[in-house]
Amino acid sequence: MHNLPSFPAHSFCNFERVYAIVDIATTGGNTNSDRIIEIAILLHDGKCVVEEFNTLINPGQRVPYRICSITGISNEMVAAAPPFYEVARKIVELTEHKILVAHNAKFDYNFIRNEFKSLGYEFKLEKVCIIEMSRTLLPGLTQFNLGGLGKTFGLQAKVKHRAFVDVQVTAQVFERLLLLQTENGAEVSELLGIRLGRLSPEANLHKELIDQLPRETGVYYFYNSEQQLIYIGKSVNIRSRVLSHFANNTTRKALEMKRSIAHIRFAITGSELVALLKESEEIKQNKPVFNRAQRRSRFNVGLFSVYDDAGYLTFYAERLRHNGPEPLSAFSSSGSAKSFLEHVLEEFELCQKKCQMQKGKGPCFHHMIHKCHGVCMGVEPPLAYNLRAEQVLNLLQYEHGNLLIIDKGREEGEKSLVLVENGKYRGYGFIEEELVGNDLALLRLSINSYMDNKDVRQIIKLYLRQEKAEQVLKF
Structure with missing residues (x-):
């Protein structure tokens, strides 16, 4: 499910943030045709590494002999590794609210963005490039390769063109640059x-x-x-x-x-x-x-539900139409909609064929791995199937038609309010924190009215689904 936050790009750094130091190995240097075969991520709090992640990735294509020779990663090794989409969620969870740091940030960042783009998800992070940072803080330096930077700082570790080894060298270089930046008093x-x-x-x-x-x-x-x-x-x-x-x-x-x-x-x-x-x-x-x-809707594809002729509650994704029906949820692309649908089908053990995610004769793939109870084989009745399918509806719709979403305010002692009434967005406002517990009629006075539309409904649904709000009151 790609209901994930997106973040901007940036350069340089401060000690108040947590950094995701990244290194990747790829099948080549072309971001359009080559793929990632290994990724390593170190979470760094500005002083030390606090978490590590490393995995080989099956690129879905052969690893060229030259790359095998440089990295030591063989086709047999990646054949047993997970494809990128299986580790994508973990990567987003690790990097969320972080600044991405890499030796050549543009290279690593663009490869990772393209992998996510193929899944229909726009990956955005603030980023720090070690090469650019070094050029600014070490103006007399002439060699900026990772091994050369390691020698500059007297590091013993050797660059081996394996992601986990190289990311540790990158982290050590980054720590030295952070100290140098602090000593110089360099602000962004x-x-x-x-x-x-x-x-x-x-x-x-x-x-x-x-x-x-x-x-x-x-x-x-x-x-x-x-x-x-x-x-x-x-x-x-x-x-x-x-x-x-x-x-x-x-x-x-x-x-x-x-x-x-x-x-x-x-x-x-x-x-x-x-x-x-x-x-x-x-x-x-x-x-x-x-x-x-952004003038047009940021959402292009909708997820819809319908009861088929046999009485089964089914789901399908299609492009949104002007003045068309309201979707259960909306997505930026067909790929992201289908990825989300595939996720909920697996989570609630629903049939891929019933939801137009698989064609052909015989049982669906989920049935073969015991994730479908046999609708495609005619062995599960609608009543039992629909009990699970309705859980998807609950997930995608406002849990209650009347909601007051309470969240952070603009300053300490203040809260923000977003009002949804009868399933429609009414507006937002701000109120002193001590007044939040007052009667709803009084809270309504703090709400400035704004137009309800498909975009804002999807924004609110997504925010609620991500459970980001401090408090949600139902009335």
Whole structure:
């Protein structure tokens, strides 16, 4: 199930965050055609490693002889390894709310993103590149390969082109660079200050402005030199996300937007849910030129249910249609919808054939591994099957038509409120924490009304499904 949060890209670091130090081995250097064959992740709190993960991955293609020679990873070894989709959830769980650190961050990050893209999921993380960090903090250095950096810091460990060995060397180099950064008093804005000054002749992007950006959850706004709103975004760390835009040179659109930014404003929300709702509402209302994709629904594929002629409750995924039926849940792509459906079919032991996930004669694959009770063989009646299928409906729908979602506020002593009434989104607001226990009629006075639409309903459903809210009151 790919109901997973997404995060921005970034560079450089601070001691307040936890880092996911990553190294991968691949079948080659082309992110479009080559695949990952090994991944290692070390969670680092800025002082030491606190958790480790390492696995070979079956790439679904042959490992070239040259790669076998370099890494020592054979085709026989990866044949017995899990495919990427089996470890994808673990990777997201490990990296959630972390900053990705890698020797060549662009290489590792792009490979991992492409693997997730093939599953229909957009993988986004803040990231730190050891090479870029070294060039900034060690300006006289000429060799930036991992082995060379290890020697620079007097490390005894040898690079062996195996992910788990190399990631440990990367972690040791990173620790030295963190200490060096601290000794130099290097802040992100200082390290990027020269580049910021060159973004636009009219830009008001001096160090003081960047330093005022909060490391808090909220919505941020980019304006051009004519004070026109050109982009709206949201982040759990506004400062890091804004800086990531300045470090992004990957697309023509990113470069064009970066050159256009002259002023930045922001609104702290505290609650990630409120940030998502506020971003969605204001993009639709203002239609900024660089938010073209978000002006349309971020959800393209829906998951629907129907009782078939035999009385079985079945599920299917299809593209959303204008003025079409309301889906149980919505996804950004067909791949992510089908991956989610495959997950719930397995979890609730439902039939793949009944839900259009498998065709052909004979039993479905789940039946062969005892995950389907035999609907496809005509041995399980609708009543027994539908009891489990209805659990999927409960998972996907609001548990109750009337909800008050209580979450973080913009400051200490404040809470945010999001109101769902009769199954429809009514709006959000903020209230003093000590007043949360008051009568619902009084709490309603704190709610500012906003339009209900498919996007916000899916945003709320997803947030509830991820159990991120501090408290959910049903009435």
